[in-house]
Amino acid sequence: MATTTPASPIPQEIGKVLFVDDEENILHSLERLFMDENVEVFTAGSGRVGLEILAKHPDMAVIVSDQRMPEMVGADFLEQSRKIAPQTIRLLLTGYADVNAAIDAINRGGILRYLTKPWKDEELVQTVMGAVQTYQLVKENKRLNAVVQRQNEELKRWSQELEVIVQEQTTELRKSYDSLQAINAKLRINFKNTIRAFSGLVELRDPRMRAHSFNVAEVCSLVAKELEMTPEERETLVVAALLHDIGKIGIPDFILRQDTEQMNYEAREEYVKHPLRGQAAVDVIEDLRPAGLIIRSHHESYDGAGFPDGLKKKEIPLAASVLALADYIDVKNRRFGSTLSQELIRKEVEAQAGSRFEPKLVPIVLAVADKFYRKKRRTTEEAAREVELSPDELAVGMELNRDVLSGTGILLLGKGKVLGKTSIDLLRRYYKLDPPHQGVFVRLQ
Ligand SMILES: [Fe+2]
Numbered sequence: 314m315a316t317t318t319p320a321s322p323i324p325q326e327i328g329k330v331l332f333v334d335d336e337e338n339i340l341h342s343l344e345r346l347f348m349d350e351n352v353e354v355f356t357a358g359s360g361r362v363g364l365e366i367l368a369k370h371p372d373m374a375v376i377v378s379d380q381r382m383p384e385m386v387g388a389d390f391l392e393q394s395r396k397i398a399p400q401t402i403r404l405l406l407t408g409y410a411d412v413n414a415a416i417d418a419i420n421r422g423g424i425l426r427y428l429t430k431p432w433k434d435e436e437l438v439q440t441v442m443g444a445v446q447t448y449q450l451v452k453e454n455k456r457l458n459a460v461v462q463r464q465n466e467e468l469k470r471w472s473q474e475l476e477v478i479v480q481e482q483t484t485e486l487r488k489s490y491d492s493l494q495a496i497n498a499k500l501r502i503n504f505k506n507t508i509r510a511f512s513g514l515v516e517l518r519d520p521r522m523r524a525h526s527f528n529v530a531e532v533c534s535l536v537a538k539e540l541e542m543t544p545e546e547r548e549t550l551v552v553a554a555l556l557h558d559i560g561k562i563g564i565p566d567f568i569l570r571q572d573t574e575q576m577n578y579e580a581r582e583e584y585v586k587h588p589l590r591g592q593a594a595v596d597v598i599e600d601l602r603p604a605g606l607i608i609r610s611h612h613e614s615y616d617g618a619g620f621p622d623g624l625k626k627k628e629i630p631l632a633a634s635v636l637a638l639a640d641y642i643d644v645k646n647r648r649f650g651s652t653l654s655q656e657l658i659r660k661e662v663e664a665q666a667g668s669r670f671e672p673k674l675v676p677i678v679l680a681v682a683d684k685f686y687r688k689k690r691r692t693t694e695e696a697a698r699e700v701e702l703s704p705d706e707l708a709v710g711m712e713l714n715r716d717v718l719s720g721t722g723i724l725l726l727g728k729g730k731v732l733g734k735t736s737i738d739l740l741r742r743y744y745k746l747d748p749p750h751q752g753v754f755v756r757l758q
């Protein structure tokens with residue numbers, strides 16, 4: 314009888330089917346029944362023979378076994394076949410009355426289902442072919458799972474290798490970045506040093522102005538911090554402060570030595586060009602152009618009476634207004650040397666808040682400058698009150714103005730100590746044993 318089996322989604326290999334029955338005519342009719350199906354049929358007249366065949370063909374797709382057989386009942390045979398070919402699908406072909414035997418086979422033999430004798434051809438073929446297909450699907454599924462697992466492992470290996478490569482490249486990049494950073498840092502230091510060197514050039518010509526730009530830059534830097542400027546803005550302001558008077562290089566000495574208030578028309582004409590000349594001098598260096606703009610405006614006045622552009626109020630860059638104040642205060646500090654003068658300078662600056670200077674900046678810059686110059690004056694005074702002597706020049710009664718440390722850093726005597734004979738001997742001995750890097754600083758009487 315012609316039968317149809319469900320279409321398979323996968324390419325079929327020929328499935329193997331084993332029929333086990335002690336009745337030869339049943340085996341014959343089964344063989345005939347499956348002649349036209351896409352299966353290889355094996356037959357066995359007993360469970361023992363069935364097991365032998367199975368040992369040679371463990372890839373058997375389906376076993377169909379009779380239950381009642383003389384040597385070995387179907388349930389026993391199926392149970393043993395399970396050990397040889399666990400994946401094989403087992404079916405039991407049994408008479409109507411053998412329900413208990415069927416249950417036994419289900420439990421021990423792991424059968425998929427049981428079929429009754431006499432069978433209906435179509436039902437038997439469909440069941441067996443369905444089982445063959447199930448076997449093949451399970452097998453294919455396993456194969457695919459194995460492939461997927463292999464690919465997953467491959468993928469995992471690749472991703473680990475990739476990670477290593479990325480890691481290596483990142484390390485390389487980091488190294489290049491670090492060395493670039495180092496070069497950059499070096500360049501920046503060189504750049505700053507060059508600017509400092511340039512800033513000193515103008516002041517070389519006028520001893521009264523020594524360290525003027527340096528002081529102005531220090532005050533500007535502190536004010537920028539106070540105003541919470543960005544690091545770039547702060548640096549630009551400091552550079553502008555260091556170079557603000559670079560345009561004075563072209564001005565003759567006799568004009569530079571005059572106070573601006575005393576200059577005649579021609580001298581003043583020459584003098585007012587220095588902010589523009591300063592800007593032009595730095596303009597060739599692209600990085601210095603923002604500082605150039607500040608340099609140009611450092612003599613602008615809040616009320617518009619300044620030069621070179623007569624800008625007023627908000628038109629003047631904030632950094633230029635800070636610079637103008639710091640510049641003015643430093644010049645004044647050179648004219649009045651005593652502590653008392655801080656008050657005079659303060660009054661003078663405050664009097665010009667809103668006219669010459671941006672009123673909001675006045676208290677901020679004054680506070681910063683006050684601190685800065687007080688500290689500076691203390692250091693200068695301190696330095697002026699001491700003298701550096703060699704140990705042989707020391708005399709009883711002298712007072713130490715600084716701690717004395719041995720060459721390896723041991724504190725020998727503290728600041729303020731008045732020298733006696735013993736301490737002088739001690740110092741002389743140490744200057745031989747563990748020589749300090751400098752002389753002994755004593756207070757001038
Ligand atoms: Fe100036």
Ligand SMILES: [Fe+2]
Nearest residue numbers: 525557558640
């Ligand atoms: Fe100046």
